Amino acid sequence: MEKYAVFVPKLIAKRESFAPGHRACVGCGEALAVRQACKALGRDAIIVNATGCMEVIATPIPYTSWRLPWIHTLFENAAATASGVEAGLKAMVRKGKRPAKEIRVVAMAGDGGTSDIGLQALSGALERGHDFLYICFDNEAYMNTGIQRSSATPYGASTTTAPAGKLSIGQVTWKKNMPAIAAAHDIPYVATACPSYPFDLMAKVEKGVSTPGPAYIHILSVCPTGWRCAPDLTVRIGRLAVETGIFPLYEIENGKYKLTIDVPQLRPVRDYLKLQGRFRHLSEEKVLEIQNRVNVDYARLKEKVACSQKLNS
Amino acid sequence: MTQRVGIEVSRSIAIAVKLANVDVVSAYPITPQTHIVEDISELVANGELDASYIPVESEHSAMSACLGASAVGARTFTATAGQGLELMHEVLYVASFMRLPIVMAVADRALSAPISIWGDHSDVMAVRDTGWIQIFAANGQETFDNVLCAFRIAEDRRVLLPVMIHLDGFQLTHVIEPIYILESSEVDKFLPPHEYPLPLDPDRPITMGGLAPPNIYTETKKAQQVNLTAAKEVILQAWKEFGDIFGRYYSPVESYRCEGAKVILLAMGSFSETAMSAVDSMREEGKEVGLIKLCLWRPFPFAELRQAVKDADTLLVLDRALSFGGPGGPVASEIRSALYGLDKRPKVIGFVGGLGGRVISPSGFREIINRGIEISQAGSEQEFEMFGVRE
Amino acid sequence: MTKPGGELTWKDLEIGAVMTEPGNASQYQTGDWRTQRPVHEHSRCIKCGLCAIFCPEGCIEPNEEGFFEANLFYCKGCGICARECWTKAITMVEEE
Numbered sequence: 086m087e088k089y090a091v092f093v094p095k096l097i098a099k100r101e102s103f104a105p106g107h108r109a110c111v112g113c114g115e116a117l118a119v120r121q122a123c124k125a126l127g128r129d130a131i132i133v134n135a136t137g138c139m140e141v142i143a144t145p146i147p148y149t150s151w152r153l154p155w156i157h158t159l160f161e162n163a164a165a166t167a168s169g170v171e172a173g174l175k176a177m178v179r180k181g182k183r184p185a186k187e188i189r190v191v192a193m194a195g196d197g198g199t200s201d202i203g204l205q206a207l208s209g210a211l212e213r214g215h216d217f218l219y220i221c222f223d224n225e226a227y228m229n230t231g232i233q234r235s236s237a238t239p240y241g242a243s244t245t246t247a248p249a250g251k252l253s254i255g256q257v258t259w260k261k262n263m264p265a266i267a268a269a270h271d272i273p274y275v276a277t278a279c280p281s282y283p284f285d286l287m288a289k290v291e292k293g294v295s296t297p298g299p300a301y302i303h304i305l306s307v308c309p310t311g312w313r314c315a316p317d318l319t320v321r322i323g324r325l326a327v328e329t330g331i332f333p334l335y336e337i338e339n340g341k342y343k344l345t346i347d348v349p350q351l352r353p354v355r356d357y358l359k360l361q362g363r364f365r366h367l368s369e370e371k372v373l374e375i376q377n378r379v380n381v382d383y384a385r386l387k388e389k390v391a392c393s394q395k396l397n398s
Numbered sequence: 399m400t401q402r403v404g405i406e407v408s409r410s411i412a413i414a415v416k417l418a419n420v421d422v423v424s425a426y427p428i429t430p431q432t433h434i435v436e437d438i439s440e441l442v443a444n445g446e447l448d449a450s451y452i453p454v455e456s457e458h459s460a461m462s463a464c465l466g467a468s469a470v471g472a473r474t475f476t477a478t479a480g481q482g483l484e485l486m487h488e489v490l491y492v493a494s495f496m497r498l499p500i501v502m503a504v505a506d507r508a509l510s511a512p513i514s515i516w517g518d519h520s521d522v523m524a525v526r527d528t529g530w531i532q533i534f535a536a537n538g539q540e541t542f543d544n545v546l547c548a549f550r551i552a553e554d555r556r557v558l559l560p561v562m563i564h565l566d567g568f569q570l571t572h573v574i575e576p577i578y579i580l581e582s583s584e585v586d587k588f589l590p591p592h593e594y595p596l597p598l599d600p601d602r603p604i605t606m607g608g609l610a611p612p613n614i615y616t617e618t619k620k621a622q623q624v625n626l627t628a629a630k631e632v633i634l635q636a637w638k639e640f641g642d643i644f645g646r647y648y649s650p651v652e653s654y655r656c657e658g659a660k661v662i663l664l665a666m667g668s669f670s671e672t673a674m675s676a677v678d679s680m681r682e683e684g685k686e687v688g689l690i691k692l693c694l695w696r697p698f699p700f701a702e703l704r705q706a707v708k709d710a711d712t713l714l715v716l717d718r719a720l721s722f723g724g725p726g727g728p729v730a731s732e733i734r735s736a737l738y739g740l741d742k743r744p745k746v747i748g749f750v751g752g753l754g755g756r757v758i759s760p761s762g763f764r765e766i767i768n769r770g771i772e773i774s775q776a777g778s779e780q781e782f783e784m785f786g787v788r789e
Numbered sequence: 790m791t792k793p794g795g796e797l798t799w800k801d802l803e804i805g806a807v808m809t810e811p812g813n814a815s816q817y818q819t820g821d822w823r824t825q826r827p828v829h830e831h832s833r834c835i836k837c838g839l840c841a842i843f844c845p846e847g848c849i850e851p852n853e854e855g856f857f858e859a860n861l862f863y864c865k866g867c868g869i870c871a872r873e874c875w876t877k878a879i880t881m882v883e884e885e
């Protein structure tokens with residue numbers, strides 16, 4: 086648990102910009118992540134949302150959960166639409182057509198809308214240097230359309246388009262490293278987060294929106310429906326993802342890596358995998374393969390962190 | 399003082415965009431649209447136009463960025479052609495439904511495959527039903543004037559719809575024509591500052607682009623249909639006012655030498671200019687032929703069209719696009735259906751030609767008209783004929 | 790109260806079907822999805838508010854005395870609050 090995580094009421098904004106009455110599944114980690122992120126955004130923000138669960142569950146006309154100005158247009162273009170919002174605001178302020186108040190522009194999309202169909206638009210927006218925050222809510226599949234695999238689906242997970250079967254373990258590719266792709270654009274701020282660590286998440290969102298230029302935050306969001314896990318385990322599984330090293334929490338500020346939640350001794354990945362139906366079919370051998378991969382990836386990340394520390398000193 | 403200058407039509411569009419004092423331009427280059435966006439970039443780079451120019455990585459993003467900019471209330475412009483328009487396709491529907499008054503110049507171009515950078519109307523026809531107002535310009539002056547009119551129409555509170563100004567790729571974009579370029583003080587008389595009624599704004603949070611369940615989707619579409627249809631009145635008003643101020647009047651359907659004409663040819667865009675000289679020469683020979691230039695494509699000007707063809711026996715429609723395996727040209731099909739309910743209506747004969755930059759000369763148009771008369775007299779059953787194709 | 794979608798005519802819609810009542814989804818009851826309900830035992834509650842920050846519905850709030858309670862109009866009964874409470878002040882009980 087995070088060290089400050091007691092006496093929440095004093096530490097976080099009361100304002101709920103994402104109103105209850107939304108139709109997310111019971112125990113949805115993505116809705117939880119959106120809710121927490123909004124607490125860090127304050128009221129002077131405009132949200133640009135891609136198609137996906139969060140759009141569908143929060144805005145069935147005539148009901149909206151949003152108390153912030155919010156726009157959804159399509160699936161793959163959240164970053165591009167946000168570019169227009171940002172450029173439009175800038176031009177209008179410059180030309181005296183809008184008061185010179187700072188408005189935070191935030192794009193939100195799922196892992197599909199980010200690492201697959203929306204990757205090009207995102208790359209373009211990051212490269213052009215728009216002053217905005219892009220948040221990817223990664224529930225590791227196309228959940229809105231019924232649990233189809235994405236490039237963010239982890240190795241060995243069973244989904245409806247990469248199902249486990251006699252000849253397949255389900256997903257046969259390793260999860261695309263989206264934060265690294267974002268970081269390769271040399272943007273000032275990249276971070277990973279998880280709503281199981283709300284203070285860490287909110288601090289990163291706050292940092293991301295306050296950073297001039299593009300910022301990218303990748304939030305692991307447990308989806309009980311798609312991961313086939315008990316809804317009350319949403320927060321616990323997110324924590325296990327971090328504690329096993331499967332989803333480390335770090336930030337990359339101006340190219341420098343820092344673990345924000347350091348896990349001195351990683352738990353075995355089995356602890357994480359065994360709670361989820363999507364991994365139920367995996368043999369010991371496959372679990373070991375995943376364990377080895379996590380060990381290597383985590384060691385690499387630690388190296389980058391150590392290297393960044395050296396640069397700092 | 400308004401000056402008449404010899405200028406490339408693409409460049410005149412950039413000047414119109416500057417005169418409109420656009421806030422955001424978001425575009426991706428594609429021949430034959432490139433000169434438009436290059437010129438705008440230059441105006442921005444030189445400080446002659448105070449706008450944010452977003453050099454996006456695709457047309458899909460170009461139009462998406464326009465959505466965002468327009469949604470915060472910025473005056474927004476883009477331009478594209480052919481493949482670019484196709485890549486924008488799904489975004490176009492969003493712009494119109496969400497009532498975002500974006501203006502776009504389309505340098506109409508053929509569609510791949512095979513790849514062709516040259517002009518025809520395949521791109522336009524593929525986006526016919528996207529809910530945009532669509533105006534065809536036949537020459538440089540019409541292009542320049544209509545870009546300015548487009549902002550006025552799009553941003554009118556009664557309309558709030560995106561507008562496409564179509565101009566033929568190369569055949570219009572790349573030609574130098576004498577064009578009256580307006581002064582900015584004159585433009586300001588015609589084009590008021592843009593104030594979008596429901597922009598994204600933290601002081602008044604709204605939700606744009608929600609999900610429409612089956613119990614409401616039909617109502618949203620009805621609203622859209624009523625809105626686009628009703629826009630015609632505002633378009634007519636804007637054109638009238640433009641004419642009253644600047645002396646150049648536009649209308650949805652323009653008739654040229656149609657008095658007493660039993661045979662009328664209908665064309666769109668720059669080809670209608672060439673067709674005029676064919677009609678002139680045939681008239682000199684005493685043939686009762688006329689020409690109709692269809693300028694407003696959406697909303698479709700049913701009443702004006704019916705009025706314009708009411709005395710004709712034969713209406714020849716030239717399409718620069720082909721509906722494969724279907725009734726031939728999309729324009730001819732529309733016109734047939736627009737006239738079908740009338741008791742007395744001309745026989746509609748379709749021609750498809752001018753594809754992928756193929757020129758139709760004045761004598762070509764004479765051939766089309768003569769061939770049309772022949773088909774009409776022979777009473778042929780065929781839906782259409784391709785013109786100028788080597789057999 | 791917002792008129793339900795099924796009662797709106799096309800003329801009732803704002804331009805582009807924009808929604809102008811921020812957060813009016815809060816009129817929508819999600820509590821009836823629930824099969825189990827959280828019961829907060831105040832004697833064990835240390836008023837830390839962790840349950841509130843982990844609730845996906847954002848429906849847990851402190852009462853006048855500062856004890857946290859779920860608003861059952863929205864609570865979907867996921868059980869996260871009970872699972873995450875440090876002092877085990879929350880138990881999930883089956884709905885009838």
Ligand SMILES: Cc1ncc(C[n+]2csc(CCOP(=O)(O)OP(=O)(O)O)c2C)c(N)n1
Nearest residue numbers: 136137138160195196197198226227228229
């Ligand atoms: C161009 C296009 N292709 C496909 C779809 C269908 N579609 C809508 S949402 C979605 C999946 C969304 O997945 P993700 O981005 O991961 O968000 P999630 O629903 O998981 O939160 C898909 C495939 C679409 N709306 N548009």
Ligand code: SF4
Nearest residue numbers: 109110113138228308
């Ligand atoms: S499918 Fe998953 S992400 Fe989507 S609403 Fe349900 S729990 Fe949330």
Ligand code: SF4
Nearest residue numbers: 844859864867868870
């Ligand atoms: S059971 Fe779930 S929805 Fe209900 S109050 Fe607890 S966390 Fe919120």
Ligand SMILES: [Mg+2]
Nearest residue numbers: 195196224226
């Ligand atoms: Mg997803």
